[in-house]
Amino acid sequence: MIVNTTKGEIDDSLLEKREGAIDNDNENTTWVEYWLAGELVHRSAHVRLKKPIISISEAGSF
């Protein structure tokens, strides 16, 4: 697979791939990094938000 990097497009077989994830009440996030000779040349992330914004409305009393 060809990866877009700071050095241009490079085949992933030439890169070191690192992946990670975060999962908590607020989000589920995954990320992938590609390194070349100890240098970070690509990092992408995907955040899935879990916690919506909620506004509570009430009708006032007389």
Added chain:
Amino acid sequence: MANSQAMCTSFKSEILSGIHALGTTVTRAGTGADTIKAALYLASASLGAATTAYSATGEVSGAGYSAGGITATNATAPTSSGTTAYWTPSASFTYTNVTLTTSFDCVLVYNSTQSNKAISVHTFGAQTITAGTFVLSMPTNDASNALIRIA
């Protein structure tokens, strides 16, 4: 049958659609659906409930990112279920082929048509992007999970 005090659910949904104008000097920029945008902000910024409009202060910058962020896909009108009105953009926020080396942890959803007025602020774990893509997926558009809900 008895009367019951309540905020009418139809009103909640209609607020999201701009049907009601309770102010004394209300001016809308148009009658169609507004353009909604999403801008990313640095972890060092101070956005929150007091944010009133989009500002470039504290916004991310870097290759491939345009100030003001991206336009949200808005193909689904606000609606309601039970007593909750809700709305969610109809596609993920995707920032393609960007380099954002200073950590960011916030997206501001705002109304580009109506003088960039703020709608909501959403936070997440701090990220950086290097020659890559940042995707913010939207939750399910229902009364329990939608991005914006008025309950």
